[in-house]
Amino acid sequence: MVANFFIPPPIVTTSNVSMRFGRIEALRDISFEVSAGSIFGLVGSDGAGKSTLLRLVATMIKPSQGEIYVDGLNVVSERRKVKSVIGYMPQRFGLYQDLTVEENIEFFMDIFNIPRAQRKKRKEKYLGFSNLLPFVERSAGDLSGGMKQKLGLACVLVHEPKVLILDEPTNGVDPVSRREFWEILMSMKKEGMTILVSTAYLDEGEICDKLALMHRAVILDTATPTDMRKDFDNLEEAMIERIKEEDKDIEHDTFQF
Numbered sequence: 001m002v003a004n005f006f007i008p009p010p011i012v013t014t015s016n017v018s019m020r021f022g023r024i025e026a027l028r029d030i031s032f033e034v035s036a037g038s039i040f041g042l043v044g045s046d047g048a049g050k051s052t053l054l055r056l057v058a059t060m061i062k063p064s065q066g067e068i069y070v071d072g073l074n075v076v077s078e079r080r081k082v083k084s085v086i087g088y089m090p091q092r093f094g095l096y097q098d099l100t101v102e103e104n105i106e107f108f109m110d111i112f113n114i115p116r117a118q119r120k121k122r123k124e125k126y127l128g129f130s131n132l133l134p135f136v137e138r139s140a141g142d143l144s145g146g147m148k149q150k151l152g153l154a155c156v157l158v159h160e161p162k163v164l165i166l167d168e169p170t171n172g173v174d175p176v177s178r179r180e181f182w183e184i185l186m187s188m189k190k191e192g193m194t195i196l197v198s199t200a201y202l203d204e205g206e207i208c209d210k211l212a213l214m215h216r217a218v219i220l221d222t223a224t225p226t227d228m229r230k231d232f233d234n235l236e237e238a239m240i241e242r243i244k245e246e247d248k249d250i251e252h253d254t255f256q257f
Contacts, residue, residue, distance in 0.1 A: 009072075011036040011163060011194050012057060019052055026052040028217045030066070034163075034196055034210075039189055042198040045243060048214035050198040051091065051167050057196060058088035058165045071162055087161035091168050093152035097141030101132050105138050105155055112159035116226035118224030126154040129184045146177025153184060164188065166197040170204065182207060202235045215243050 010033035019027040027049045034040040043048045057059050057068055059079045068075040073082045095104055105127065109119055127133045130150035135143070140151060149169055156164065164185075170178040180205060185195055195207070205211055206225045213221045215227065220242055221228060225235055232238040 008036050010034055011071055012040070012058070012196060013067075013069045014053075015055065015067045016067060017063045019049070019056065020064045021063070025217050027056075027063075030219055032212055032219060034146055034194060036194050037189065037192050038206065038209040039185065039195045039197065041205050042196075042214060043200075043202065043205045043209045043211055043239065044214035044220075045216075049217045050214055053214075054088075054167045054196065054198060055090075058086060059083055060088070061245050068097075085162045087156040087159065087163070088165045089152055089156045089167065089169055091171065093149075093156075095140045095148060095152055095155070098139060100139055101127070101135050101143070101151055102136040105158060108155040109158050114158060122158050122160075126157050129157075129187060130154045131180065144174075144177070146173045146181070149173055149177065150181060151183070152202060153181065154204055157188070160193075162194060164193055164195045164197075166195065167199055168198050171200055178204070202239070205235055213239060213242060215246055220246055 004077075006198065012034035014033075016033050017027060017030040018025070030049075030053060032040075042053065044050060052061075056063050057070065057075065058083050059075045062076050070082050071085045073085070075082050096107065099107065102123070105123055106119075109122070114122060124133070127136065130147075130153065132147065132151055132154065135147070140148060143151065153166075153169065170181050173181065178201070185197075189195060197204075199205055208225060210222065210224055211228055212219050229235040229238040
């Protein structure tokens with residue numbers, strides 16, 4: 001007798017998504033799926049379109065073409081509903097520098113309408129994860145870069161979104177803070193949260209369940225880190241060779257007469 005295994009539908013789906021800003025093609029025919037409860041990483045060259053793609057998923061901008069669904073909701077026609085199930089942390093997250101750590105997280109709990117009865121528990125949980133409880137009275141502007149990023153993450157997490165969207169959240173952060181940041185993300189994954197993240201650090205890419213390699217507005221490959229670096233010593237070599245191969249093909253097509 002063959003057992004029937006239920007495979008849940010993907011929680012994020014993009015289908016043939018393109019994005020243009022005037023004459024600039026930022027994304028071209030992007031399609032991928034993100035499984036619920038997984039970490040899906042976007043890696044690749046600068047200017048490949050990673051941030052634009054995340055902004056689209058986060059309902060910040062509308063695609064020129066194609067469809068995006070988050071938890072079964074269309075990000076354009078059901079934008080308000082989508083915003084209730086996602087947490088989005090852009091590269092420059094809007095902390096209020098003159099407010100304390102505690103005042104910042106209280107402010108975001110106000111924005112997300114967190115019930116009063118749950119606020120103390122959530123504040124202790126997410127500031128505890130971030131190792132920020134000893135600094136609740138410190139102004140956000142006086143925090144180190146790594147601590148600011150962890151506070152930003154805590155503020156995004158207070159409404160406990162199903163899907164967490166992060167745009168290079170550890171860029172420029174010291175190695176210890178980077179490790180602590182990813183420990184928080186792994187804890188969130190264990191609790192069932194889905195994480196869509198772009199990163200410039202390939203050691204972080206290795207932690208992801210699946211990766212999409214982006215270059216020149218397209219996805220070159222979607223695979224597990226293990227499969228992506230197959231036949232290479234490491235993920236960096238695999239990515240560089242794949243991008244070189246793509247650029248060589250483009251050059252060949254351009255100058256072939």
